[in-house]
Amino acid sequence: GKWFVSLVCEVEIQPLPVREQTIGIDVGLKHLAVTSDDEVVANPRHTRRYEQQLAKWQRRMSRRMRGGSNWHRAKIKVAR
Known part of the structure; x- marks a missing residue:
């Protein structure tokens, strides 16, 4: 009753553009994330x-x- 899948792909990684603006991220329980903006x-x-x-x-x-x-x-259901 178990299936295993393996995927392999080749991708060219392109660099992210450089930005001047920076933000801070606060991770919490009530909200998943809150940014500085x-x-x-x-x-x-x-x-x-x-x-x-x-x-x-x-x-x-x-x-x-x-x-x-x-x-x-x-x-079986409990174990899943």
Whole structure:
């Protein structure tokens, strides 16, 4: 049930243009990043959804009979 993919490509890397302006970036918990010119990047909080799914599958696994086929299916979901 596992797939592995390997991609290889050759690309010419072009240098970035030189700029006079510099900014500072503050990384935090409430906001993902805040720049010195007051641009705020929101924190997407992807892990929150996965925490909720994990809790759901752990509850299902606890209600199943240990060692049964449905318990093994729930155990695979928890492990993922």
